[in-house]
Amino acid sequence: MTRPQIGFGAFISPLHPHGENPTLQLWRDLDLVRWLDELGLAEAWIGEHHSGGWGTISSPEVFLAAAAEHTRHIRLGTGVTSLPYHHPFHVASRIVQLDHQTRGRVMLGVGAGSAPGDAHMLGIHPSEQRRMTGESLEAVLELLAGEGPVNRATDWFTLRDARLQHRPYRPGGIEVAISSAASPHSMQLAGRHGLSPLSFASPRPGGTVPDLRRQWQYAEEAAAAAGRTVDRADWRLVVNVYVGESREQALEDLREGAAAWLRGYFGDIVGLPVDALGIEPGREIEYLVETGTAIIGSPDEVAAGVEELYESSGGFGTLLVAGADWASRENTRASFERLARFVVPRFNGSLEGFEASAAWVRENRSEFVTQAVGAFQKAFTDAGVTAPSLPVTEPAGAGSR
Template structure:
């Protein structure tokens, strides 16, 4: 099982933007030094707490500061940009990083972003579908392209102006052939979008604020998508994000990871629950759709979504998760504000150097991957 990193990111509004951007960069640099496999970075335009506005710009600043970690958009919000821009910029980042780029994609869920861009009343899921289709056609094609797909608003051509003799009219291709890995973040229980991911060889990343019982529903749909195109699903392609804090002692783990009023994990889930309530998506935190909203308390959320404790305790909790949902290829560590930088860094170190070796040692003997067919 690989270890990855994902951050939305989320910081208290009073913090200075320059400082949080520097901190977010330091976190990815540390993850690289600790051997994390990849780092997914989220983006929003109008959120004072989640204040990375463009994940590709942010990731480009890390190319020279990192060596092996894969740099992933988490996600590029495809409803918000013309697909030519996404395809060209992702291709450049792939070359800049020496082929370490992963394209994480989604429609873009924040309504205030959509309103600011004048697309609040648009079907952003439809925009997403149209955009990804065109991005793939661009990477597969050659000039003058002439991309005009049925029921797709994005038409791409350079036929009227291209001149390959002087080098104009050609869009760049990624370094990785035929394309970088494409990852979609999955939030909804029983998500039908995961079936489409399987069909198109995109890889699912199950969100950290989704109950494990709902995370479990993603895999059968991915298997179905693969079956539909005559392929067998590989659990190595499934990423599962969880909210994790590891400490040297239980008292510290309990305080910083949950109980202290200044806990970044408390701040994170208070913000998440408010946003889910506002967008009428609180169901992702519920055991069933009829559960009353008032039962979704802070303690309830932490009991169901937080992996917290010493090394041995966290190992046990990850193994219990694995037992519940089955095999998956990567556990993705959710990044938080560094309220206490020492404790935050120590958690990542313990996760990489102590937790994951023990998890993998426990899984190795006689390990049998689920029957994906």
């Protein structure tokens, strides 16, 4: 079977349970990005949070600047910069500087902001966030294009003869991605402006699984109306993934952390009615698997889950593993290593040459063995020595050319 070509990375919100040293949590996140770079994963996205106690990174750009010094190849993205929280000039100027500091490895991920406490502290009403996102996005894109001075005025920001001194590091500019959950808004912005959609493929606790095929249609429809096209290869899906030695071991690795995430963060902090879902205490991780919130199991099971997601969505370019801090540091690193060793190669084409070579040798092994034995015996004969008799048996299932 021909497998889809998929890239892999990580989307690190990050969300960390209470009780740990927050300084060390930052270090652990930085160390994880370094580890992902060593493993050869393509991307790491870092989020922005200012309230709630679980999200410990308030400036993705500052974090990514540090991560760039500890990595060599991995692309680094803001996942995401909440546009209503910032003046668009600062968003554009910071990301271009970071683009130069990383020699073109940076990506700008943007969104409306998802934490109600963050918006409240900044005096932003939730009903205004999507409008503000659209207004800011247009200004940021115009500034990044660098085609002339930007003049814009809204009820919350003004740009007067604004232009960036830096231009993006590469001629093609900086890739801009926009996050999407369930509403059409972000996918429509992606299609209208030619951005890379970044969709959350998992439901929130108690929610329904997003209709990913319909989500993509929103982008296609908006792109067509704007005279553009969109490419599924630019579409990123975010989902919780954990690769264990076995499904049973994986579930046990995650049991305590998933319960804390579901009940402690979404239930106690966010206020979602988790208890009303009827989840048996201690079986939270099974609930998350059954509702499609996570792909968990052995390498074979995870690979099958990724293929199923690919088919159900209609196809995408990159899968981003959500960093939810469900497992210990050691087990999280081990899961990503299994992902890189046993799952990623099934989807990036790196095994095709080895599989073809193995099939070719297997198909011709009878002839190869016969030639090798004949050459061995000839060496004895040429030396005037009686060659030992070597049995040549046809391996089971051997073929011939």
